[in-house]
Amino acid sequence: ILFFLFACKKSSMDDLVKVPETPAVKDTTAKAPPPVVVIGKIVDVGTGSGDLSIDGKSLPLKCNDKIRIAKGSYKSITIKNIQAEDGCAITVTNNGLVDINGNFSQMNLSNLKGVIISGNGDPGIQYGFQFHDNSYRSIIISKPYTSSTIQYVSFKNIQDYVISYDPKTVYDGSEGSYSKNLKFLNIRCENTSSFLQFPGSVENGPIIGLIKGLEIANLTFVNSSKVGTVVWIGNVEDYDVHNNRVDNINTENNNHNGIFHFMGNGKFHDNYVSNHQGNALRAWTYSIGTPKEVLIYNNIVVNSRKYSAFETQSFENYMRGSVTYANAKVYNNTCGNLNLNKDWYGNVVDVYNLEGGTCQVFNNIGFNFPAPNPVTLISNQQSVTKPTESNNLYFTSIDEVGFSDKTTFKLNSSSTAKNKGQAILSLLKDYYGVARNVNKPSIGAVE
Numbered sequence: 001i002l003f004f005l006f007a008c009k010k011s012s013m014d015d016l017v018k019v020p021e022t023p024a025v026k027d028t029t030a031k032a033p034p035p036v037v038v039i040g041k042i043v044d045v046g047t048g049s050g051d052l053s054i055d056g057k058s059l060p061l062k063c064n065d066k067i068r069i070a071k072g073s074y075k076s077i078t079i080k081n082i083q084a085e086d087g088c089a090i091t092v093t094n095n096g097l098v099d100i101n102g103n104f105s106q107m108n109l110s111n112l113k114g115v116i117i118s119g120n121g122d123p124g125i126q127y128g129f130q131f132h133d134n135s136y137r138s139i140i141i142s143k144p145y146t147s148s149t150i151q152y153v154s155f156k157n158i159q160d161y162v163i164s165y166d167p168k169t170v171y172d173g174s175e176g177s178y179s180k181n182l183k184f185l186n187i188r189c190e191n192t193s194s195f196l197q198f199p200g201s202v203e204n205g206p207i208i209g210l211i212k213g214l215e216i217a218n219l220t221f222v223n224s225s226k227v228g229t230v231v232w233i234g235n236v237e238d239y240d241v242h243n244n245r246v247d248n249i250n251t252e253n254n255n256h257n258g259i260f261h262f263m264g265n266g267k268f269h270d271n272y273v274s275n276h277q278g279n280a281l282r283a284w285t286y287s288i289g290t291p292k293e294v295l296i297y298n299n300i301v302v303n304s305r306k307y308s309a310f311e312t313q314s315f316e317n318y319m320r321g322s323v324t325y326a327n328a329k330v331y332n333n334t335c336g337n338l339n340l341n342k343d344w345y346g347n348v349v350d351v352y353n354l355e356g357g358t359c360q361v362f363n364n365i366g367f368n369f370p371a372p373n374p375v376t377l378i379s380n381q382q383s384v385t386k387p388t389e390s391n392n393l394y395f396t397s398i399d400e401v402g403f404s405d406k407t408t409f410k411l412n413s414s415s416t417a418k419n420k421g422q423a424i425l426s427l428l429k430d431y432y433g434v435a436r437n438v439n440k441p442s443i444g445a446v447e
Contacts, residue, residue: 040064044095048072054092056082056111057304064087068121071096077107077392083146084114093121094128103135110142119152120186127154127188134158141165143382144176158192165198171207171288178210188220193227195219200263202286205320210288211236214266219244225252229278232261237288239266250277250305258282258311265292265326269299270431277305285326285354286318294328296349298431300409300447301335306344308380309335312359313352325357330379330387332427334445335408336367336398345380346371348392353383361387363421365444367395391422393443408432412447417443 029188039095043059046052046069054067054077061067063085069077069092077100084090092115098387107129119128128246129152131138137160139150145165147295155162163184171177181232189195196216200209202331227249241260246259257278260268265287280301283294283352294312301309312328314410319325330349339346346369351359361379369377375393379387393416395401402415410432431445441447 002337028114034366035335038274040066043067044070045076046070046072046098049074051076051078053078053080054082055080061090063090065090067092068095069093069098071098073099075102078110079107079112079115079117080110082112082115086114087317089114089116089149091116091118092120094125096122096128096186097125098129099129100138101133102130105131105134106137107131107139108142109139109145111149112145112148114147116151117150118149118154119154127152129153130156131158131162132156134160136160137162137164139163143167143169144179145182146179147181149183149185151183153188154188154190155192155195156190158189160193161197162189162192162195163197164198167200167209171210171211178212178321182213183215184217184219185215186218190223192221192222192224194229194232195221196231196233198233198236200233202235202263202288202320202323203315203317207235207321209235210358212238214239214241216241217243219246219274221246222248224249226250228253228255228257229261230259232258234263236264236266237292238264239264239268241266241268242270244271246271246273246276246280253277254306256307264288265294267295267297267299269295272300272431273309274301275303277307279307279311279350280309282311282313283328285312285328285357286316287324287326288322289324291324291357291417292326293328296328296330297332297427298429299333299335300431300445301333301338301348302409303337304339304342304346306339308338308345308347308350309333311352312347312349312354314355314357315353316355319355325355327357328354328359330359330361330364331424332363332421332430332441332443332445334365334431336365336369336401338366338369339371342371344371347376347380348378349387350380350382351385351387354385359385359387360390361388362392363424363441363443364392365395365401365417366392366425367398367401369394374387391420393417393420409444411442411444
């Protein structure tokens, strides 16, 4: 289906200035017709049941084409061999509710580039692809897989990894030796196992399973008593993990969990983690090439049974070849009611050896860390790397902070945290998108 787009525009000056008309001169020069703008065709697939296979080798797909899957209940969906041109995408979407349910029901993705799998094809359905009641994995990704997105999808009662990808490719700098620009957006998980499991490594020399550019945003992950780690990425450069909500997890799991656990470098910001066990983020830090940063900011982490809000750590056997240290900054977070079991330290951040990297800790609010703590209630030096602290505030109870309420953690005008933070020019907004005074920001995640 071809769509033609034409536009005309009247000058906004026509009503202000009247220019004298000149006699029209007839143009006898032959003109070519205006170019046709092809928005993309729609390809409808699926019968509403059974096993569906979408193979790009048998479909003449081009830039901006859209594949629509018919509503219904499917046992499996396979999407393979679709390679979009650089700078554009091919979309696979739903035409009504697409349900993938039952034991060993799954979606298999392989040999994809520039593919957007998006469950927003029907404006009346928030998550147009729904996976549920499966004892095995819901989405299995096989290499090559790059520059692709999964969004507007929900998962419920999944007992194995929700999405898994294990490329095992050794990085040599070439395009084919890594994945890039992977996005997981607007997803909901309830009563599931780990959401993402992407093994990878830089241990003892080879760089394996590298992802360059990873975004996880607007994930809602709730009511999962044994999940352990929600997201584990074994080798990533430049992650951007933001605006995710995690609540009521690990009530039956006592491992030293990192709810988000990343090896590499990137940003973790504007996330809300509550009623949980485990560090909200375990950042195991390193850089490939020149030293980069791990930035942890604008997060709200409250009500943990065990462990501090964040952890930063690196290892000597990472530092081989082109792999070097990363520097960490932990700032403008609001953290409270941590390690209520009182069987470990409860701090804003536990800092281990960063193998040459530094850790700056500033502008954080902490309240009610009831477990015994070392020298400072904000950062806990666990190894040789000594964190530097400034402009942090700790309160023995939530009532002392000056919150306007105890769920949004917004500050009232009389709070001692108001406009008392260290200036940071790059932090323009708070957790709720409210503009900050970058020269005198408030302490904590919320203005």
